[in-house]
Amino acid sequence: MKAASNEPLLLEGLPPLPASVTTRDGVVFDPRADEWLVASIVHATIWFRFSKLEMLSRHLVHRLKLTLIQYATTSSAAHLRNIWQRFLALYDSELSSSAIIVDVIGLHHLINYRSRLDDTSEWKLGHLRILFLDMAALGYGGCSDEAVGFLRDSVIKSNIKGTSIRTRDPEDGAFSDTELLSIQSCLNTAYANGDIDLKSYAMAWLFLAYGARPVQIAALKEKDLVVSNDASGGHFYALQIPRAKQWGTRIRDSFKTRYCSKQIGGLLHHLIEQNRVMKNDPEIPDGEWPLFISASAGVLPGLLYHMPSQDIGRKLKTTLGRITGLKTNAKRFRITLAQRAVDDGRDKYTVAELLDHSDTQSVDVYYEASPAMVERLDRHLAMELASLAQAFAGVLILAEADAIRGDDPRSRIYDKTLRNNVDRPLGSCGQMSFCGLHAPFACYTCRHFQPWLEAPHEEFLIVLIEDRDRMIAEGYSPKIYNIKNRTILAVAEVIQLCAAESGVISAGEAT
Numbered sequence: 081m082k083a084a085s086n087e088p089l090l091l092e093g094l095p096p097l098p099a100s101v102t103t104r105d106g107v108v109f110d111p112r113a114d115e116w117l118v119a120s121i122v123h124a125t126i127w128f129r130f131s132k133l134e135m136l137s138r139h140l141v142h143r144l145k146l147t148l149i150q151y152a153t154t155s156s157a158a159h160l161r162n163i164w165q166r167f168l169a170l171y172d173s174e175l176s177s178s179a180i181i182v183d184v185i186g187l188h189h190l191i192n193y194r195s196r197l198d199d200t201s202e203w204k205l206g207h208l209r210i211l212f213l214d215m216a217a218l219g220y221g222g223c224s225d226e227a228v229g230f231l232r233d234s235v236i237k238s239n240i241k242g243t244s245i246r247t248r249d250p251e252d253g254a255f256s257d258t259e260l261l262s263i264q265s266c267l268n269t270a271y272a273n274g275d276i277d278l279k280s281y282a283m284a285w286l287f288l289a290y291g292a293r294p295v296q297i298a299a300l301k302e303k304d305l306v307v308s309n310d311a312s313g314g315h316f317y318a319l320q321i322p323r324a325k326q327w328g329t330r331i332r333d334s335f336k337t338r339y340c341s342k343q344i345g346g347l348l349h350h351l352i353e354q355n356r357v358m359k360n361d362p363e364i365p366d367g368e369w370p371l372f373i374s375a376s377a378g379v380l381p382g383l384l385y386h387m388p389s390q391d392i393g394r395k396l397k398t399t400l401g402r403i404t405g406l407k408t409n410a411k412r413f414r415i416t417l418a419q420r421a422v423d424d425g426r427d428k429y430t431v432a433e434l435l436d437h438s439d440t441q442s443v444d445v446y447y448e449a450s451p452a453m454v455e456r457l458d459r460h461l462a463m464e465l466a467s468l469a470q471a472f473a474g475v476l477i478l479a480e481a482d483a484i485r486g487d488d489p490r491s492r493i494y495d496k497t498l499r500n501n502v503d504r505p506l507g508s509c510g511q512m513s514f515c516g517l518h519a520p521f522a523c524y525t526c527r528h529f530q531p532w533l534e535a536p537h538e539e540f541l542i543v544l545i546e547d548r549d550r551m552i553a554e555g556y557s558p559k560i561y562n563i564k565n566r567t568i569l570a571v572a573e574v575i576q577l578c579a580a581e582s583g584v585i586s587a588g589e590a591t
Contacts, residue, residue, distance in 0.1 A: 094220060097145060103152045103160075105330060106381035111149055119379045120157035121298055121331055124388040128164055135175055137183040143222040147215045166207040185212065187226040203239035242445035245415055251407050253449075254419035257562035258569070262469060263404050264288065265566065269473055269527055270403040279372060280399045282351045285344055287396060287410055291417030291435065294389035294396070294410050295324045299331045300371040302352045305345065306337075317345025323436055332382065336436050361385070405470075422446045424559065457565060459545060462572040471570035474507075474529035476577045483508035483530045493520045493529070495536075497543050506540060507531035524570035531574050533581055541571045 097112045107119045116128035128148070130141055144167070151160045173196060174189045175182050182189075194205050209231040215222045223231070244252035255263065267288075271281040286297055299322040306318040317340035322332045340348075351371065358373045359366070361384075370386040377384045393410050400408035414435065421431050428440040428447070437443065466472075477483055485491035485508060492505040506520050511528040520540070523529040531537065544564055551561035 094142060094146065097142070098149075101149050101152055103157065104154060105157060105383075107157075107379065111145055118152065118157060118160070120161070120388070121380060121383055121386060122158050122295055122389045123161065124378070124390065126157060126161045126164075133171060133175075135178050135182055136171070137181050140183055140185075140222055143215060143220040146220050147211065147218060147222075150214070150218060163207060163211050166204055167211060169204060170208055184221075185223040185227055187224060187230055190227055190230060199237055200240065202237040205234075206236045206238060209234075209236060242448075245419065245445050246448050248419075248449055252412065254416040255406075255412060257559065258469070258565045259406060260288075260416065261563070261566040262471065263400060263406065263408070265471065265473065265525055266404045267400070272527065275403060276399055278351055278354055280395060282347050283372060283392065284396060284400060285347060287413040289341070289344055290319075290321065290338060291414040292321060292410070293324050293414070294393040295331065296322050297372065298370075298387055298389035298392050299324070299383065301332075301367070302355065302369050302371050303367040304335070304371065305340070305348050305352065307345070307349065315342065315345065315349075317342065317348075319345075319348075321436070418443065418446050419449060420559075422449070424557075457545065457548065457568060459541060459572075462541070462545070462568050463576065466569050466572035466576055469566070469569040470573070471525055471566045472573040472577070473525055473527040473570070474510075474523075474531060476533065476574065476581060477508070477530045478533045478581070480505075480508060480532060484510035485512075493523050495520045495540050495543070504536050505532065506535045506537065521564075521567055524567050524574060531578075533578055537571055537575050537578060541568065541575065544568050544571060 099110065099112070100108050101111050102108050103118060105119070105121065109116050109118055114129070114131040116126075116130075118126045118128065120126050130145070133141055136144075148160065148164065151163060170189070170193055174193050175185075190205070190208075193208075194202070197204060212223045212228065212231055216228050243249070245254070248254060250256075267276075267281065267284055270276045271278075283297060286292060300319075304320040304322075306320060308316045308318075310316060319338050319340040320335040321338055323329075323334045323336055324331060348371065355369065355371075355373055359369055361377065364384060368382075368384075370383070372387050372392065374385050374387040374391075378386065380386065397409045400406070418431050418435055421434055422443075426434075428443050431443045431446060432438075432440045435443065480486050480492070483491065491508045491510070493507050493509055494505055507523070508530045509515070509519075509523065509528055510530055511526075515528075517523075517526070521544075524531070544567060548561050548564045548568070
């Protein structure tokens, strides 16, 4: 990197740039260079290319660097990056086309920039206000007195937050109960079929269970899974999750210990066992290896081989989007965790604790959200939604002879609520081992189920819908009766498949 000289004329009473700076995350770089490369757990690397600021005087660049050094040593890398990007936007918009070298940010620069913003983007000027007022407070200057006064006195609209939560936006807000069940089912099926790897599977379940931020998942180490044994030799699990957005602390300075179910704990334990083949760096103590290991070591002290949170968020989004067809991201899982807690009647302190907030200021928006609608789900609507939900996971067969266990009468699945149920099976189970799930309600969404073409699926659908309507009439919680939604949609899909197959058979017979 080309280093800028620190001539006395350049400083004019300002302190010189130090030979090195250590960020809050422990990364060391030379601030005198024309380009800074700052490592980050969020974005892997952040580039600061001051050489591109050709229309700024060396005095102004020096002042800007001094202020950014302050952010680098006291704030998160994400905040440092945001401030830098907002300054670049101002430079590209107002300063890069200047006829003369800019030595001071003037009032006209800020007024012209604000005129290009609207109500949804005026918050960008708010970030610049933070930068320029801090420059003034630190004694570095950089803005004219008129510009500083304008920024100090202006009322600047903040970024509008919480709209997707308040409106229960179907694209960006909380997942519905049906969508959540669909995600879980698709996730399990994809892993069982080998369509996703163990790392992606475990990662997705952590987002489902804890609504964590990607940076928290990125900072997890294997030692954060706490395992204890009971008297019978079984395991109990807890997960120490790093607190990500605590002011003035590093990512792993403090933790929240969360209960970890045996299913998820066992899954993470399995991932740790699989990680052994990737631990080929003798310089890393065994307990310091990340839970999700990256192929490259990186340079972050204490976080070597940790995947950047940006990569984790992208992996979650692409993996679940591919197997579910839904718009999925870490934020939606976080919103879902909080909204379901509010809908269940939890108080603000509990919701703030679930989200790992230090206060309750940011949870009010979940209580402002419009009440969850009671979903109408009759036969007509179920048939329309069936193809979209893709809840049926098994394989339709023509008769028992085509089943995997067609020669075993014990594989037959009945519904005892139907008349003549002994003589009219719904299908066969292809599972070779014991299954403790409630048949036939759990069967239609199970990949081992083989419904028969000539079976009373229509009657079973009617029973399911009537039972759901009974629960609504008796005042059951939506969390209870909405569990049936996915089964209803799966049965509807089987009915459609049967109708299509019967049509093919009829056409073949006619020819």
